[in-house]
Structure formats: C-alpha cells, structure tokens
Amino acid sequence: MNQKLVMVIDSAKCIDCKGCVAACKQANGVGRGVWRNWIKEAVPPVLADGRLGRGHFQPGACMHCDEPSCVGACPTGATYKSADGSVVIDPKLCIGCGNCIKACPYGARFRDPVKRIADKCNYCPERRAVGLPPACVDTCPTKARVFGDMNDPDSEVSKLLRANQGKVVRIVAKGHDTKPNMYYIASTAPDGWAVKPVDPLSFDALSGLIGPAVKAAVGLSGLGVLAMLGRQLLVSARGEGKDAGPGAGPDAGKEDRHG
C-alpha cells in the first residue's frame, strides 16, 4: 500500500518557541520574510474577573490535502498530489503564476522571493532520504509536531490518532473541505487562518469541463501557462510579488471534528 504521510499536532504542547520555524528555514533555505510553517496564537479568553484565561498556540504548515485546491489551480502541473500523500511542487515546472497561492485556503504557499516560484512545506524529502524526520518535527522542544505514515498502523501518528479518537480536529476551509492531512489533538483552534480559497480563472475554466473534455482543458491550461509566464517575467522585472503569506485574510475558518 502507498504511504500516506501526515502530521499529527498536539497543539496543547506548543509553547510558541519558533523552533520549528527556525529549523525549517535553516533546513530548506527559506528566504527572509517568507515562511513554510508557522505558529499561530489564539486570542486568549477573558475570564469572569477580567484576567486572561488559558492561551493556545497552533503550529501549522501545508496540510498536504487529499483534495488540494492548489493542484487544480496549477496551470502547468507543477503542483501535484504524489503517491506518498505529499503535495509536491516540481520547481522545474512551476512558472510562478501564483494561482496556487491564492487557491490555498490555508495560506500555506508563497512565492519564493529569489526563485520566483511557488514554495511551501515538502516534509523535507532530503532529510527523509537519510532517515531523519522533517526538520520542524526533529527540533520541536515539546514534540508537539509528530510526523509519519498514517497507512502504517504501527507508526507514531497512527498510534496517536488511535489513542485520541474523538479528540482529533482538522482545520478546513470555509465551505470547502480540502481534506487536509494535518490532525490536531486538542479542542481549541485559533480562528482566522482557514479562509475561503480563491478560485483562479484557470481553475474555474477547468472545473467547468468534465472528464471527456480533458483535451480542451489542456488547451485552455496551455493558454493560461503562456499568459502567466508573461506575467511572471514582468513581475520579476519589477521586483514585485508580495503574495499574501500564511494567515492572510480575516475570514474565520471552521473546525471539523473527527472520529
């Protein structure tokens, strides 16, 4: 059976130390001002006597969805769902059009300011190749982030999910469950980072065409590719391209209780 690589996060253990973010940046050479992962702080509750109640921090990153809106939004096929469950960006195919960035309801993608292409968490394939966990997981002081193969019943993630049945939460986009593969053990989640995905034009065009019309879709997509290539060159020449980073947008997300 194929692997299904997922992350299980016990966000009650997160102390917001930024270790995972720093480790990710070092491991992946993520540029200044952009982030492949993050920790979001919930607005603390106010107790009856006016004191602030218990706070909560929530680590996040690309959730490698089973129904990723970014994949359909990609005009070149650079972004795809791979056999191990990870959503992959092939840097050689990405033209930096930014469609996927807008299509991701979780703000997990950004345009690399140097390479001018889309970037996001890739579960550190280089580290996995030598048997190490992703950098964020390896470094986490409280082991709030756990990584592994959900299809392997003996993996740490499977055990955690089994042990916490009924307490596992996913963050999903408003009105559009992309089936994320990041599982949170805890009842609370900071609001505001799952927003309604923006369907780019090319995605709209594709989704209007069902199965048999795939050839037409290819043609349309190709047009989009050319248009976007032109745009990307223009944008890079002007030195722009500040796409919304993680957490952009005020629209509240919702929680989805599992199991």
Added chain:
Amino acid sequence: MSATNDASLTRRQFLRLAGATAAVSAAAALDPAQAAQTAPAAPHVGKPQWESKFGVCDMCFNRCGLIARVDKGRIVKLDPNPKFTKSRGMLCARGNAGVDQVYDPDRLKTPLLREGKRGEGKWKAISWEEALSLCAAKMKDIAAKYTRCGMLFSAGADMQSQFVNRFAEAYGSYNVTSHESLCLLSGSRAFLDTFGEVPQPDVINSKYVILAGANRMEALVTPDSMDLVTIMKNGAKVVALDPRYTKTAALASEWHPIRPGTDMAFMLALMHVIIAEKLYDSQYIKERTSGFERLAAHVADKTPEWAAAECGVAAADIARIARELAAAAPASMVYPGRRTSDYENSTQIRRSFALVNALLGNWDRPGGLVPARPTGLKKAAPFEAPFYDDNPTGRVDMKIVPLLFDDEGSFVITRDCAIKAAPYPVKGWFVYKTNPMATAPERRKTREMIAQLEFMVVADITMSDTAWMADLVLPMPSALERQDPVQPLQAGAEGACLVFRDPVIAPLHQSRPVFEVMKDLAGRLGFPEAFAFDIPSYRRQQLAAFPEAEQTILRDGVFYPPNPPLGATDGQPFKTTSQKIELVSQRYEGLGLDALPVYTPPKPAPDDKRRFRLVAGRSACVTQASSTNNALLSEFEPENTLWLNEDAAKELGVRHGDVVEVESPAGKGELKALVTPKIRRDTVYMLSGFGVISGGLSRIRGKGASIVELLEGRFDAICGNSAIHETYVSVRRKGAA
C-alpha cells in the same frame, strides 16, 4: 514524471510537458479516488552528502547537545542530539540559528586596535603578535602602577571562561566578575543559606509547581521548560505568578497577575496556611529543620487576606493554592527560578521561596528540590597561585554587602568602586564573551567606569556594545570551531551529564580561542606553569574517574556519570550552621540581617508621571544582546517594543505602534509601544538586547531601546546581585505635549 527530472530541459519544453501534467491534475481534482491510483511518485531526492558531527550549542547557557550536518566543510544544519536527554532531544530556534552565528558577516575577523576615541568606532586591523604583545605590556604596566588587582577580568558563561579565571588567579587579581551577578546570585544565595547548597528542581516528577516570575516557556531552561509541558499534560498543576501574561502564563494551569515586588507576601501567606492548617509533616520539620516555632510566629498574621491586599492575588486563591501545594507534597515545589536579579531584597524574597519548599519536605524527593547530582569531574592541572604582597587585602567590591560570592563578585558594585577608585583603582579590564554595556543596568555608569580605564580588551565573536568601547578587540571562534574542556551539566534528578566540544569546522577568519590567548599571555607575563597543558590533556585529567567517558562522548556526544538514587542524603546533616534546613538563618542573625524574610512593600511610584515599573525579560528567540543581531533570529525579534497596558495607553493617548519616549533617573529610550491587555496597568515590559550602541551589529543598529539605558544600577543588599526591577519610568507618546 521522470522526464521532468532532467535538468537540461528548457523552459519551452516545460510548457509542453506542462500541458500533459495539467491533464493529470485536472483529472485528480475531479476524482480523488482515481487520483490515488494514478498518483505520481514524489520527485526523487538524492541523499544529502553531509557528515554528522557532535557539538554543544552556545546560543545560550543551556549547552544543549547537537549534531552538526557538515557539507564540504560548511555547516548546513544543526539538529538536536537525541542521546542528549537533558534537552529532551530538542534544539530551539536559537540553537537552529547557530549556523548563522558561525557565518555571520558581522563577525570579528582580525584583532582590532582602536584609533579614534573610545566608542567612536575607528579601528585598525593588527596582527595577533601586535595584539598580544600590547596586551602583555599593558597588563605589566597596570600591575606595576596599581597592583595586580588593578586589572578586572569578566568572563561570560562559556566553556572556556575557566581559563580566564585561571589566568586572573595566576596573574594575581582578585577582581573577577561573571555574568552571574547580573543574573542568578540572589536565588543561589537564598537557597545556599537555607539548605546549605543550591538545589536542582526535579520538574519531571512534580505534581504541582509554582512559577513565581520564572517565564520558563520563553526563557528556556532545559529540561525544565519541556518538562513543565509534559507534567501538565499528565495532570500536574502549574501556577504562574507574573505581572505579564507571558507564554508561561498563557500555558500554565492558572495565571495570577501579581503586583510586582510582592512575591514574598504571597509566599508568607502560603506558609501561614500550611502552618495554621498543619499541612506539613511535623516529624520531618522536627528532624530536618531549625527555627520552626519562630517561623510559625513570624507568619501568624500573614493571612491570605493580608497577602491579597499586598499582591493582588485573591485570598481564596492563595489559600487554595497553599492547600493544593501541600496536598501534592513532597512532589511539589515553589520553583527556585534562574534570573533572580529583581529587587534590592531579592535574597530575602528568594528565602521565602526556599522556606515554602522546606515546609513541603521536598528536599531530595522526586518532584521536589534535589541536591546537585555528582559529576565525578576531577580538578585538572592544579597549580599554586602566586602571592603578591603588594596586593590589597581583597576584591575591590568587598565590604559593601555582607554576603558577596567571593568568586563571582558584583559587577554593579565593582563598577561603582572603579568609578570612585575606592578602596583602590581599577584601571584595566579584560572581557571575554560577556557584554555589560548591554546587560548591566545604568549604562552611563559603565561608560564612566570605562572612561577612567587605561586599558580595555574585549574578546568576542562579534563587535558587542562592550567591544565597541574597547581599546583592543580580539576575534574569537564560535563554539563550533573550538576544542573545549569537559563541562558538567545538571538536569534535575535524572543526573548530571558531561560534554566537551571538538571543532566541527576549522576556525574561520583569524579567530583564536581564549584558551590560546590566555596561554600565550601567561608565557609573556612570566607564569607559563599555570597553562602547562593542552585541552586534550586537561580533559583527560577532568575525566580521570571515568576511563570510558572520552570514547562515549566521541560516540554519543554525551556521557552520563553514575547517579545515586534520590533520598541518599536522608539522615545526613545539611551544610548549614545548624546542620538542618535553616528556617531561621543563624548566619543572617549573626550578621544583623533579618533571620526570617521580613516583608516590606515595594517602593511606591515616585509621582504620577513616573508610575510604571519597568520589568525586563526574554523571548525564546533572544539571549540578551548576544543573539539579537543573528540573521535568522532577527527575523523573529527584529526590534523590541514597550508592552503597555491598553487602559494605561488610553490614558496616555498612546496607540499601538506609536513611538514612545521612556524615561527614568538612569536615562531615556525611544521605542514602539505594544498596547496590550497582557500586562498590568502599573507595569511596562521590554525585551533585552536592543538599542545597541555598537556600529558592528548591522541588523539591529538603530532598532528599539536598551533596558540598560533605563534601569537604575541598584543591587541586592545582601549579595550584590543586580536589582533590575526597582526602576519606575515615565512613558509618553513621542511628540506629545
């Protein structure tokens, strides 16, 4: 997809391929079930060709074990060493940023000689030979003119600092200060004078922990920070007292925004409840403590209601916490804390912490306070310190406070004495990897001390604020480029561990470790016998008790010496005058000090303008001024802000992000306001490590304000530790009338 792995593809070819791939993804988007069957493999990724080498982190004092991934002689990543259990297999953001410390373009590259005025920033690169010969000549000159005690040596928390102290001893100066008198001495004094030694908290086995001001979720201490999370997960209770809603306060079981400076009132009331309700083990108290009756009388009127009026924590909460704490005893504690440089009576405040622990009977018990675990380390390269009969009778800072730590001194008092040249002049200063210009309160006084020096040399990795004021600056290697002696580290009840460092990469630039500098200078100054060893032989002497230790450290990065079980000290005398836990301190009584901690309310604000008490602290991404200029960490903490309560801000007409002028009798600062409900109305907070004066810290120059421009140079009346929460400041919006 394999075709796309061909790097020779042109962009046009991508586009053609893109069409085909888009079809796949379109299909995938429409039918997930089908996608699962047809999903392409992730691109093949080659194995990284790195070598893995053990190291010990140097981004703070914790010394976490790490593994450096080195690719063709360049460190590409630092990872936690899973066999280093003290840090529970973690490396924090700062540890990860250690790579950027090594390759920081701001690093010092050659010895630098000052050309302009002190602090003007004009430097000339000179050779090591010139630098060392100048250093030796100046040290000889100062010894001749002012005695050897005319040289002050200040070394920070570093695995080679012992060589600076050894050099000072051999050279003949008593005047050595460390970072500790700007940090933890008050707590050490209090616990030492109560239990006869400074204990380690056994957090992992504790069921109830009171954190009074200790912000463990941000000011990380391994393993305590991680263990607090673990024990809460397992049902233990953690109570945080802090005027600020820190991340510790946010994550604790409960948070009480205590009025600053009133922790002792809270502790006395805990003792009142525990004694009044007989929640202690009377047999234990009788056998192991002295002065219980006097303590009982002392706290008889310190009711929760009394304390509530002082500290702002509800009386019912205080009484409940006392009962819960006692019910969990002995696996419960008032966490001793690390930085205790808060108030002029901090030793007495911390004595009250120690006494609650004594009543809990948690000494040498799981989940309580445990004696430091044996390290088995031997003293290496012993030498006979010479005696110079022209020297004065003691340290320059002696006799100002009654219980100075002789080997640590007090930086604040030493500075006052140097300025006054009383009881004798201090005219030379050797500084190694510590930065009083950025960490010692009342910077203008540090400037004053420096102004009267005849020679000042700073050895560091970058141009710190202190280096910026020096006459001579020596470039040091980072901890990943050095060979270091064995360092013992404590980790609660689970035992000490031993580590050393070997270079992960060759030293960069012209850096030389301070050991070599000291050894060279010892030769030039005529006492080579004090450094008649190299580091490998020194280490072997340190590890003489454990023949297997060196190989184990080379194999695992760490060695664990045997750890006796807890309770081994039962029935043995405590190392105090009474040989018991001194609830009443006989030593203090003899010195005319309060033998029991006597509560005095914190000094009120001097006037309506200067009504905010300034408290300082840390974030998990900042180790004071040594890390704020780091390329990676400066992304997390690009500047500091003034935390200002939202109601107070409204009164002052300050909005979030406004630049505010902060003023105290010590000085002024300007920084942005962070308007928040997360701090009391009477308190403001700022992070240390900003408002630098050095021109050699390119990323943070001009960012934020420095705590040491604002804090007054007060000190603990018993041990001379810095007292940095005694300052009231005024705050106003910049440009406001």
